[in-house]
Amino acid sequence: MDHRIRTGRYTAQIDGDFVVFLIGIRINKLWKIHKWIGPFLAMPRMLRELRLHPDKGMLGARISTGGRTVTVVQYWRSFDQLEAFAKNPNDPHLPSWKAFNKQVGASGDVGVYHETYRIGAGRHESIYSNMPVMGLAEAGTSVVVGKRSNTARARITAE
Known part of the structure; x- marks a missing residue:
């Protein structure tokens, strides 16, 4: 870069349609590092995997921080490719998401969010x-x- x-x-x-995907984590309880360190470290692993395999469809990503929230803006070629990555058990997202739900669940210790926007050509x-x-x-x-x-x-x- x-x-x-x-x-x-x-x-x-x-060229063509693309997808803007915002995904973020908010550390609600700073002292519970054992709850947020796993999800916090999962995103760099996912981004590394996606950069090594551009055929999966991610065009680029940028990380921003603000207070207790870290946001990643991602650009994808298509929603289908984004969804395929998210649901594939051989890619790092699904195991990380399952681990988050098991470790954090609805405790309120750590928050996550995402927003997906389909952008038409032009x-x-x-x-x-x-x-x-x-x-x-x-x-x-x-x-x-x-x-x-x-x-x-x-x-x-x-x-």
């Missing part, structure tokens, strides 16, 4: 000014903003 700042204005280009827009390549631009392609993509409206209606 290249963290160099690219001066100027760029937007993301990605139904997105983005701008990156003086930023490294990141987010959707990293999952797809980073392109220079030109006359035909100078405004948010132009970018979201461009086909």
Whole structure:
């Protein structure tokens, strides 16, 4: 991953439909490390597996923290591929999810969430000014903003 700042204005280009998947963990009881350390360490293992096997469909991911919550924004080629990864007993998600439910369940010690968005072709827009390549631009392609993509409206209606 290249963290160099690219001066100027760029937007993301990605062909076809894709999925944005937000998944996160919230540590509700900090002192119960034995409850949250497993789920906390599971996500890096899953991301490593997905990066090693791009054929599974994940296009890119970015981790963010805020307070007691860690969120991962993931970009997927399709919902079917995301679902296949989540349900496959040979991939790391399903065993981790079962372990979470057994260890944490409804105790309230650790929270998890996810949100899934299906994005149709041409139904997105983005701008990156003086930023490294990141987010959707990293999952797809980073392109220079030109006359035909100078405004948010132009970018979201461009086909």
